[in-house]
Amino acid sequence: MRTVSNAAGVFSLESRYNPGEIEVKWQQFWAEQNLDQTSVESDKPKFYALSMFPYPSGNLHMGHVRVYTISDVIARVHRMQGYRVLHPMGWDAFGLPAENAAIERGIHPSKWTYQNIEQMRRQLQRLGLSFDWSREVTTCSPDYYKWTQWMFLQFLEAGLAYQKESAVNWDPVDQTVLANEQVDNEGRSWRSGTKVERKLLRQWFLKITDYAEQLLNDLDKLEGWPERVRLMQANWIGKSVGAYLEFPIVALDEKIGVFTTRPDTVHGVTYLVLAPEHPLTRHVTTPDQKVAVEAFIQEVSAQSELERTAEDKPKRGIPTGGKAINPFTGEEISIWIADYVLVEYGTGAVMGVPAHDARDFQFAKQNQLPIKVVIVSERDLTIDQLDAAYTDPGFLIHSDSFNGMASTEAKAAIIQAAEEKGFGKARIQYRLRDWLISRQRYWGAPIPIIHCPSCGTVPVTEADLPVRLPEDIAFSGRGPSPLAQLEAWVNTTCPACGEPGKRETDTMDTFIDSSWYFLRYPDARNEQEVFDPAKVNDWMPVDQYVGGIEHAILHLLYSRFFTKVLRDSPGSDRSASGGLLNFDEPFQRLLTQGMVQAKTYKNPVTGKYIPATEIDPTNPKDPETGEALDVFYEKMSKSKYNGVDPESVLAKYGADTARMFILFKAPPEKDLEWDDADVEGQFRFLNRVWRLVTEFIGSQNLSSGSATTSPGQELAKPEKELRRAIHTAIQKVTEDVQGEYQFNTAVSELMKLSNALTDSSKDSPVYAEGIKTLVLLLAPLAPHIAEELWHNLGYSDSVHTQSWPTVDPAALVVDEITLVIQILGKTRGTIQVPATASREALEQYARDSAVGQRYLTDKEVKKVIIVPGKLINFVVA
RNA sequence: GCGGACGUGGCGGAAUUGGCAGACGCGCUAGAUUUAGGUUCUAGUAUCGAAAGAUGUGAAGGUUCAAGUCCUUUCGUCCGCACCA
Numbered sequence: 011m012r013t014v015s016n017a018a019g020v021f022s023l024e025s026r027y028n029p030g031e032i033e034v035k036w037q038q039f040w041a042e043q044n045l046d047q048t049s050v051e052s053d054k055p056k057f058y059a060l061s062m063f064p065y066p067s068g069n070l071h072m073g074h075v076r077v078y079t080i081s082d083v084i085a086r087v088h089r090m091q092g093y094r095v096l097h098p099m100g101w102d103a104f105g106l107p108a109e110n111a112a113i114e115r116g117i118h119p120s121k122w123t124y125q126n127i128e129q130m131r132r133q134l135q136r137l138g139l140s141f142d143w144s145r146e147v148t149t150c151s152p153d154y155y156k157w158t159q160w161m162f163l164q165f166l167e168a169g170l171a172y173q174k175e176s177a178v179n180w181d182p183v184d185q186t187v188l189a190n191e192q193v194d195n196e197g198r199s200w201r202s203g204t205k206v207e208r209k210l211l212r213q214w215f216l217k218i219t220d221y222a223e224q225l226l227n228d229l230d231k232l233e234g235w236p237e238r239v240r241l242m243q244a245n246w247i248g249k250s251v252g253a254y255l256e257f258p259i260v261a262l263d264e265k266i267g268v269f270t271t272r273p274d275t276v277h278g279v280t281y282l283v284l285a286p287e288h289p290l291t292r293h294v295t296t297p298d299q300k301v302a303v304e305a306f307i308q309e310v311s312a313q314s315e316l317e318r319t320a321e322d323k324p325k326r327g328i329p330t331g332g333k334a335i336n337p338f339t340g341e342e343i344s345i346w347i348a349d350y351v352l353v354e355y356g357t358g359a360v361m362g363v364p365a366h367d368a369r370d371f372q373f374a375k376q377n378q379l380p381i382k383v384v385i386v387s388e389r390d391l392t393i394d395q396l397d398a399a400y401t402d403p404g405f406l407i408h409s410d411s412f413n414g415m416a417s418t419e420a421k422a423a424i425i426q427a428a429e430e431k432g433f434g435k436a437r438i439q440y441r442l443r444d445w446l447i448s449r450q451r452y453w454g455a456p457i458p459i460i461h462c463p464s465c466g467t468v469p470v471t472e473a474d475l476p477v478r479l480p481e482d483i484a485f486s487g488r489g490p491s492p493l494a495q496l497e498a499w500v501n502t503t504c505p506a507c508g509e510p511g512k513r514e515t516d517t518m519d520t521f522i523d524s525s526w527y528f529l530r531y532p533d534a535r536n537e538q539e540v541f542d543p544a545k546v547n548d549w550m551p552v553d554q555y556v557g558g559i560e561h562a563i564l565h566l567l568y569s570r571f572f573t574k575v576l577r578d579s580p581g582s583d584r585s586a587s588g589g590l591l592n593f594d595e596p597f598q599r600l601l602t603q604g605m606v607q608a609k610t611y612k613n614p615v616t617g618k619y620i621p622a623t624e625i626d627p628t629n630p631k632d633p634e635t636g637e638a639l640d641v642f643y644e645k646m647s648k649s650k651y652n653g654v655d656p657e658s659v660l661a662k663y664g665a666d667t668a669r670m671f672i673l674f675k676a677p678p679e680k681d682l683e684w685d686d687a688d689v690e691g692q693f694r695f696l697n698r699v700w701r702l703v704t705e706f707i708g709s710q711n712l713s714s715g716s717a718t719t720s721p722g723q724e725l726a727k728p729e730k731e732l733r734r735a736i737h738t739a740i741q742k743v744t745e746d747v748q749g750e751y752q753f754n755t756a757v758s759e760l761m762k763l764s765n766a767l768t769d770s771s772k773d774s775p776v777y778a779e780g781i782k783t784l785v786l787l788l789a790p791l792a793p794h795i796a797e798e799l800w801h802n803l804g805y806s807d808s809v810h811t812q813s814w815p816t817v818d819p820a821a822l823v824v825d826e827i828t829l830v831i832q833i834l835g836k837t838r839g840t841i842q843v844p845a846t847a848s849r850e851a852l853e854q855y856a857r858d859s860a861v862g863q864r865y866l867t868d869k870e871v872k873k874v875i876i877v878p879g880k881l882i883n884f885v886v887a
Numbered sequence: 888g889c890g891g892a893c894g895u896g897g898c899g900g901a902a903u904u905g906g907c908a909g910a911c912g913c914g915c916u917a918g919a920u921u922u923a924g925g926u927u928c929u930a931g932u933a934u935c936g937a938a939a940g941a942u943g944u945g946a947a948g949g950u951u952c953a954a955g956u957c958c959u960u961u962c963g964u965c966c967g968c969a970c971c972a
Contacts, residue, residue, distance in 0.1 A: 238891055238967075245890075245968055252972085270972060283972090325970070350970045360972045369970055441971055562967080674912070675899065683899065688913055695912085697926090755901065758911035765911095830907050835953040837907050875952050881906055885952050 027700035029664025033794040037138060045808060046140040049094040057093040058549050059085040060528055060597075062557030062565070063100040063147075067107065068126035070133040072606040072646055072672075072684065073558070075656050079669045080603055080678050080751070081556045082139045086790035087747045089140075090814040096549050097140055098531040100147035101127050104155075104520045109453040113487040119453040120481070123150055133657065137665045138793050140810070145534040149523035154530070155455040156476035157540040158523055161572070162458060163469050164579050170217040173467065176446060177287060177311075177353070180209035185490060186450045187211065208311050214457060214516065215444040218571050222247050222440040224594075225570055234599030236679070239562045246563050248441025253425045255361065255434035257282055259294055260333040260342060266290060269356035269439050272366060273428070274420035276338050277409040278384035280374065281362040283327060283346045285353035286310045294345050296331030303330055303347065310349045325350040325373045337433040338410070338424075348373065356439055364399065371399035384408050385417050445568070447519040450491035452483065454517030462504035462511035471505050472582065477513070491515050524565055525572040528552055528596060539582065540590075547592045555597040556678075562602070569596050601751060604681040606672075607643040608652040614640050621651035643683045654684050666792035667693045673753035673791055696795055699764055699784065703799045706781050709772045730825075732766060733776045736783050737821035739763040743787045744814070753791070760787055786815050830881035831856050833865045849876050856882045 040046060061081035064074055078099075085097035101123075108119035127148065134141070147154055165171040179188045183202040187209075199206055218225075226247045229240045252271035257279075259266060266282055284291050286307045295303045306328050327348025334345055343362075350369065351360055364374030364381040374381055383393050385404040392407060403417045412420050428434040448457065456477045458470035470477055480499045483492050493499060494515040504511035532549040533541040557565075573596040581590040611620045613632045620632060620639060630639040646653045659668050670692040676682040739759050746756035767780045782803065789796035789809045800809035829843045829852060839861035843852060853874055856862045866884060873885040 241891065242967060248968095248971065250971070268972075272972080350972095352971070355971045357972095363972090367972070369972075372970095439971080559966085677900085680900090685899075685913070688899070691913055694926090701927095752901095754899090755911080758901075761911055828907085832906085832953075835906095835951090840907070873952065875906095877906055877953095881953090883906085883952050 025704070027697050027795065029666060029696075029794065030661075032798040033136075033138060033664050033666070036794045036797045037135065039797075040140075040808070040810075043808065045810060046097075046142055047144055048096050048098075048142045049089075051094055054092060054094040056096070056549055056553075057085075057088040058096045058552045058554075059088065060096075060098070060531075060552045060555050062555075062561065063102050063524070063527060064130065065102045065105055065107075066123055066126040066130050068129055070130055070656050072654055072656055074134075075137060075668060076606055076672050076678075076682065077556055077558070077603055078134065078137065078139050078141075079672050080601065080753070081554070082137075082141075083669075083673065083747065083753060083790045084554055084556070084751065085140055086793065086810060087814065089810065090786075090790065090812060091748075092813065096145075096531060097142060098145045098147075098534070099134065099139075099141040099143065100145075100527055100531070101130075101149065102520065102524050102527075103127065103148050103150035104454045104517075104523055106451065106453070108150075109451055109485065109492075110487075112453075112485040116485075118481070119485075120150070120479075123453075136660055137656075137669070140793070145531050147527055147530050147534055149455075149520070149527065150453070152476045152478055153537065155523070157530070158455040158518065158526070159458040159470070159475050159477060160472065160540055161522070161526055162455075162518065163472065163475075164581065165216055165575065166469055168575065168579050170220060170575060171214060172217065173212055173214055175210050176213050176215070177208045178211050178213065178446070179206040180211070181206050185488065187213075187448075205312075213446050214448040214514075214518075215446055216571075218445045218568075219440060219442055221571055221574050222249070222442050223438075224574055225442075225567065228570070228574075228594055231595055232597075232600070235597075236600065236602055239559070239566065239600060239602065242562045243567055246442060246567065250439045250441075252437060252439060253421075253428065253434055254357070254437040255337075255428060257334040257336060257343075257361070259290075259345070260335060262293060262332075264290065264293065266294075266334055266345070266359050267357045267434075268359045268361045269437060270361055272363065272421075273424045273434075274406065274412075274417040275363040275366045275384055276336070276361070276424055277406075277412070278363045278365050278382045279336050279339075279343060279361040280364060280380040280382055281344045281346055282334050283348045283351050283360050283362055283373070284330070285351040285358040286347050286349065287353040288347070288351075288358045290359075291330065291347050294330045294332030294334075299329065299331035302328055306347065325369065325376065327373065327377065329377075337431070338427075344379070346377070354443055355441065365396055366399055366401055368399045368401060371396075382408065389414060445519075445571075447522060448516035449519055450494075450515075451517055452479065452485070452492040454520055455523065456493065457514040457516050457518055459514035460502055460504055460511040461514065462507060462509060464509060465504055465506040465511075468504055468506045468511065474505070493517070521564060521568050525568040526576075528569070529573075529576070529591075543581070543590050543592075546590075550591070551593050551595060552597045554599045554601065556601045556603060559602040566597070566600070572596075601678060603678050604676065605645045606682050606684060608646050608654055608684040609641060610644045610650045610652045611639040611641055612650075613637055619650045619652075643681075646684070659689065663689060663693045664794070666795045667696055670696065670757060670792050674757040675754065677754050678751055695761060695764070696792060698768070699788065700795065700799070702764060702767055703781055703785065703802065706772055706777065707802055710778075728770065729774050729776050732770045732774055732780060733821045734824065735763060735766040736776065736780045737817050739766075739787065740783060740815045741817045741822070744817070747790065757791065760784065760791075763787070783815050785809060786812055827879055829856065831859065831861045832881060832883040834885060835883060838865055845879070849878065852876055852878070852882055856884075 059081050061077045085095050088095050103123050108123045111117055111122045112119050181188050181199040181202055183204045250271050253273040254269055256265040256267050327346045330345045332345040333342050336343055362370045364370040365383045366385055386393055386407055387404045389405045406412045406415050406420050425436045458477045460468045462468050480496055500513050502513055529546055532545040577589040577591040579589050611625055611630050615637055624633045630641055644650055671689045742759045743756045746752040763784050785796050785799050797809050824845050826842045827845045828840050830837055831839050841859045843855045870887040871884050872887055875883040
């Protein structure tokens with residue numbers, strides 16, 4: 011076996027690329043050298059690269075591999091470019107699956123979670139991700155949730171946390187509240203299968219609506235976010251500008267307030283509608299309607315919100331018998347209740363203007379309610395009959411002093427009139443609702459509140475945090491929340507008066523845990539305070555956030571909310587004038603990566619998915635029925651039998667190949683189709699690089715001294731071309747790995763460089779520069795092989811501590827360019843011309859060329875367009 | 888219904904932002920080497936055509952010397968929201 015010796019030692023030239031061996035070796039080396047720990051050299055610019063932390067389900071899937079590979083490449087590139095980089099990792103470790111494991115398998119949620127964390131951390135470390143594990147956070151750990159509880163107290167202090175009675179999805183079998191997303195389309199619980207009920211319960215809320223306007227406006231600052239995420243958030247917040255108007259109830263000393271975006275149509279109101287849950291429904295109902303109204307309310311309350319808001323559902327409602335007065339006209343109008351009015355939005359009551367609102371029109375037709383036209387398309391037109399609601403702008407009629415006014419102007423005029431007469435005022439309404447954060451579950455951060463018979467709701471004092479989860483607890487999945495069943499834990503003393511009190515038994519929504527974790531990483535081991543504001547203000551905002559589009563609203567909106575609240579809140583230091591944070595938005599740039607999909611086989615008749623192992627891929631048929639199967643790509647999942655286990659890919663090809671495949675196969679924000687043949691292709695490429703570098707090292711050894719460049723020597727043409735290829739690669743890869751993150755084209759540039767080197771002579775004096783550059787550019791993408799080759803090249807420092815290569819502009823200068831010759835815009839050929847040729851010279855070269863001779867002879871050239879360095883276009887008659 | 892994104896070879900995807908469409912890879916074809924096979928290497932691979940050449944970026948128009956890229960219309964796919972008053 012031939013060996014080579016250099017500064018790095020003696021090694022075999024015949025050694026084949028063996029990822030299993032070198033990846034473990036270098037991972038150990040990096041760990042020993044603490045290479046991944048965050049540099050705190052303050053003279054360097056900071057870069058905070060963050061990928062969304064995972065829920066520790068126990069097994070890593072390809073989606074994880076993709077996100078973390080992306081953020082790892084970004085982190086590694088920035089390190090080489092001279093930034094101090096914070097690239098941390100943690101665990102979103104509270105949540106239902108742990109508790110279900112406890113119910114189903116009798117394993118304690120804590121044990122289950124920590125086991126999973128151990129396993130997933132090992133799996134992540136196998137990928138060669140440069141995470142600073144010394145800053146790891148785990149949301150279910152008391153030293154983390156202590157501060158989650160502290161956050162809650164900040165919100166309480168600021169008046170942003172409150173309790174209120176609210177209609178929620180209640181599962182009568184499991185005896186718990188369910189989130190909307192845990193109820194299916196038929197209104198059944200995902201776990202018990204029972205129809206959920208709407209139940210009024212006293213729950214904790216965070217007042218996110220107080221920040222609605224800022225959350226909306228500051229979206230404009232997020233230029234580094236995908237447009238669609240910003241739009242989704244804007245729609246979710248759902249700002250409407252309109253008016254709040256009050257209608258006095260006949261024979262009662264009360265008024266019904268409504269919100270409307272169309273105050274200009276107020277003279278066309280012919281009835282009012284209350285939501286069934288509206289507090290005034292029972293007041294306004296007349297005795298003769300009482301039985302019918304009660305029955306209706308019962309019926310509606312049995313429906314889930316999903317059922318009630320289902321598409322194109324007929325609007326159902328009944329009269330209450332009560333009457334109200336339209337203050338603008340003095341007319342008496344009837345009061346109805348109907349299921350299409352939502353108690354959560356606006357005031358839970360609407361004014362019915364059938365002539366100018368499609369829903370009201372439908373409702374009025376159905377119930378023979380009067381329709382009064384008050385807007386017409388042209389001035390001085392009079393229309394009394396409509397076939398459909400007229401919802402466009404127009405001019406007012408039947409509207410007293412406002413007649414003839416444009417509806418757009420009338421809005422403001424009528425609001426002004428309402429204010430003057432005390433009928434109402436201008437109002438801005440948001441679709442966003444306050445955030446319900448109580449969960450009747452065990453595996454979450456306990457809400458740090460004590461209920462005292464004499465003092466009421468009392469916060470746990472900061473010194474008593476964390477309110478720990480009791481360890482010794484039974485999980486049956488039945489009866490009240492596990493915490494509520496543990497009397498020893500529930501009974502405590504009131505911090506205010508010292509008398510007996512009871513702990514709040516609800517825990518917090520796990521989205522609270524993840525709404526601030528990025529603020530903990532800069533100071534993750536701080537036991538004295540939630541974080542040192544100086545450190546957080548130094549590292550924040552996150553420069554690049556990477557995660558799935560499924561969090562477009564939830565996590566990303568909540569995190570923005572938390573950031574703004576903490577910016578406004580002084581924290582523990584009440585004497586401070588400003589807030590804890592000095593920035594408005596947590597995430598400067600956001601990259602939403604696409605799904606990882608794989609081929610699925612589905613029987614179009616039965617709808618069944620068939621595992622790939624059971625079919626012949628060249629002729630996919632159902633093994634049981636023989637029917638031809640549909641073949642398409644879908645997100646990997648167990649139920650579709652199309653999951654690819656990262657561990658098996660790592661075992662077969664290694665982490666570098668898996669990373670390269672993922673980066674090359676699709677741009678990061680697009681869905682990625684898993685393809686074993688393409689994985690093989692990346693493995694081949696890394697093998698080519700391996701051979702290229704290894705053979706170069708061998709040739710250096712054999713012919714040492716013969717391939718040196720004398721300074722000042724003019725390079726020959728092939729060398730010049732190779733050097734241009736090298737620096738073009740540096741330029742393009744650099745562009746691709748920063749800013750737009752087009753890793754797929756970055757990899758293809760590396761392939762081109764590799765191909766250029768393969769085609770060049772190893773004796774070329776610039777060959778060594780090419781090999782070195784290739785390894786450096788490859789380092790962030792395939793860190794292990796790059797490290798191995800770097801050391802084999804004789805360097806003793808890690809490749810990952812090297813500076814990113816820079817472009818030598820002189821190397822990009824060309825002597826000759828290819829000039830495209832077009833006749834009437836059609837390409838007819840190309841010629842090589844000196845790069846410095848003038849426009850006149852270019853035209854002459856083109857005319858003299860064979861192409862020019864052929865197409866221009868006997869033709870009248872009317873016009874010549876010259877794009878210097880590129881093309882010449884002759885416009886002929 | 889409203890809002891958004893996207894349609895390019897057999898496939899994934901490229902195209903200095905208006906300047907040679909199909910980079911790079913997969914697959915496929917032929918050949919070479921080695922072989923039990925994989926590996927590796929060379930050449931080819933948008934379509935039609937023997938070739939010259941013509942055609943070609945969902946479709947149809949338009950602007951321009953020049954359009955995948957800009958404009959208009961249209962078809963299709965995907966995603967988000969959906970009785971929000």
